[in-house]
C-alpha cells in the first residue's frame with residue numbers, strides 16, 4: 423500500500439506543475455499559495471477512500487455506472503442524492519448539481535455544512551438489500567461524505583482531524599484482538615464502517631450477546647462523544663432492526679434523530695436495464 427507521505431510527494435509534484443508551473447512545491451513562487459494544501463487533501467482522499475472512488479464526486483452520482491449502465495431506479499437515485507446534498511451542502515437544490523464547473527464547485531464550497539455535522543456528531547446510515555454482486559452506489563455515497571470531510575483541511579482549524587475507513591469484518595477482528603487500530607477507529611473524527619452484513623436467519627441470542635459485548639462499548643463511545651460515523655449496511659435496516667443483530671451501540675446511532683438515513687438497494691440493475 424502506498425503511504426500517505428508517498429502520495430503527498432506524488433501529488434505535490436503533479437499539482438505544483440499544473441497549478442503553479444514549477445517542478446515541486448518548494449519551488450512555488452506564490453506567497454501563501456494553495457497548491458500545497460490541495461496536494462495534501464488529494465493525498466488524504468487517495469489514502470483513506472477505497473480505490474476507484476476518490477476521483478468521483480456528487481456530480482457523478484446519477485444511478486449509473488461510469489460506463490453508463492443504469493444500476494439504480496432513477497427516482498431512488500435522486501432521493502439518495504438529495505439526502506447526500508442535504509447532509510454535506512444543505513440548501514443547494516439538486517438540479518443545480520448536475521454539471522461540474524467552476525460555478526457549481528464554488529456553490530459547494532459556499533454551502534458546505536459538513537463541519538456542523540462534525541460538531542453535532544450527526545451520523546449517516548446508508549442501507550438497502552442487495553442481490554448478487556451488482557453495484558448499489560453505497561460505497562460511492564459514503565465516499566462523497568468522506569471526501570467533503572477531508573476537504574475541510576483547507577481551513578487551519580480542521581487540519582488535525584483524523585479519518586478511517588474500515589470494513590465490518592476488519593473492525594470486528596480488530597476489536598476481538600484489541601489492537602491499536604481499534605483505538606484509532608474508536609476515537610477518529612470521521613469513521614466509515616463499510617460492508618456491514620449479517621446472516622439474519624442464523625442469528626441466535628448467544629451470537630447477538632457476543633456481538634453486542636464486542637461492539638457496544640465502541641459505538642457507545644463514538645455516540646456519546648458525538649463523533650460522526652457513516653454506517654454502510656448491505657442489508658435492509660428498516661426490515662431488520664440493527665439493535666437485534668449487532669447490539670444497542672449500533673442501534674443507538676441508527677435511531678438517533680440527527681442521523682441521516684439513505685436508502686440504496688442494489689441488484690436491480692438487470693431489471694431496470696431490461697425494461
Ligand SMILES: [Zn+2]
Pocket residue numbers: 438441442450451452455456457458
Ligand atoms: Zn503554488
